[in-house]
Amino acid sequence: MRRWMAIDVGQTTVRVRTSWTSEVITAPGFHDPAADPVAAAFGAVRPILAAFAGSMIDDVPVVLAIGHTGLPEPAEGLDAVAKLILAELPVVSEVRLFPDAVTAHAGALSGRAGVVVAAGTGTVCLGVDSAGRAARVDGVGHLVGDAGSAYDLGRAGLRQAVWHQERREAASALYEAARRHLLDDLDLGDDLGASLRRLCWLPDRVKLVAAFARPVIDSAQAGDQVAARLVGQAAADLAATVRACAALIEPAAEDRRIACVGGMFASDALAQPFRAALDLADWRVVPADGTVLDGTVLLAGDSPGLHASLGHFRKGS
């Protein structure tokens, strides 16, 4: 029987599934590839490999598929990660590395063509047509990109909180929410400005800012106008991302499907204005079939299908 292991490396959590055990293991998510991108990408996977090494049978080969939020991007770097994995676990017969946009796409559309927008901590949109041609929009990181992500919305909310304190904007529930988020929960000091200056340099700043998206959405649902405007902007940005992606590929009529995945779409406060702003007459929004981990499992299978050209494959010796 063919054996496989699928690992999803996200910014918050690393998850795994295998063909031979129902055991669920998670590890801390991935951040900060700066010092050594190859070592950082490998390091996020390593605890999972170690946890499962004992349950592998030495002479039964395993195909290992990984969806990863922090893969190094020059091809040599990718191949170096694959080699480190093969050296760590000689029972692995093949390593398949995919950016997490690809595994999200495969999971949401069960391997079929279409556009998948994933908006959680970050935002990325991937379109694949039935010939395997692909277009990626956004996903360029929190510093400059990731429009409409939890990070982006959280940042916008924190900025409004400061502006309220400076009397640049009308009163907003976001100021009190930000004080609670940063001061009570995170203990970042006794004034908002000082907390935000410190936040700039914390290793988990992306997660901390993204976590403020929830209070912004809650404030919008409770009727705060400033928060509602920010949520509407995030929805419009996500819709623009999808439109840009759809315009870059030329799928057949039946492949003009859009699936939305990730925590940002969990709230109707965002999902409804997103659909309203989408404005793509000949496309239809479909429910996502599965998760990023489901997609990784699919891509560990016999054939990665449409997604074959979107990953890096290396066989063991």
Added chain:
Amino acid sequence: MRRWMAIDVGQTTVRVRTSWTSEVITAPGFHDPAADPVAAAFGAVRPILAAFAGSMIDDVPVVLAIGHTGLPEPAEGLDAVAKLILAELPVVSEVRLFPDAVTAHAGALSGRAGVVVAAGTGTVCLGVDSAGRAARVDGVGHLVGDAGSAYDLGRAGLRQAVWHQERREAASALYEAARRHLLDDLDLGDDLGASLRRLCWLPDRVKLVAAFARPVIDSAQAGDQVAARLVGQAAADLAATVRACAALIEPAAEDRRIACVGGMFASDALAQPFRAALDLADWRVVPADGTVLDGTVLLAGDSPGLHASLGHFRKGS
């Protein structure tokens, strides 16, 4: 004769002046206070103290004034920095620590009341009235704040470059400029998106993003409409920051002066729309008298005057 030493700790460079030598020494600027804010703040000053220790006369006391971009903000942290300095150099009779917004203000208006907006890598605006009442607007760091700073403009320019690549925006000179900035100059990889993802985690990311403000301004002056819109937005943001600050203090009519300092105002492409957007009838924009280091020298003098309540003072034993 009274002796003094004035140190300006910026994000790019540390500069010093003393009463007893014309020697000019600079040290690398300050960044990343995350791990230990007190040690980081002290560490930025220490090379300067070491360089001048030999030229001090053991029994002639020195007043040391420091304007610092990265002081810890709880009072205990500030005092801990002052104590470390006193322990390092017992000849120092008094340490005076000021946020760099205060030294910039003192330098630009020669110690008088008014509003000073400083826009370089970051943005901060400080208003002080003739009673010494102060209001600070923005200066909350690059992650959420610093509207209209070089960082903010550089970030906006990089985002437009990505959007051009994704065909979300009209053609712009910024795409080629960003490729040159990130790929040729910084050698961050072979595609723009990958470079921006890596940029998120580089220790000197703030400096690298801020350095893109110059190409954005140059593109605007060369007639690029997208770049011109971004520069106009930065000018409008800076004007809004000044208006917010002016509204928070109540200076006498003769103290309603505004001085602009920092690299962002060096170009007419920004300074002109800034003045046009300012719209403060009973205030006048005046030329800055001096630099941040000039202000630090002033605050090392006999009396810090209006700025006395804006610093942290500690006498040696």
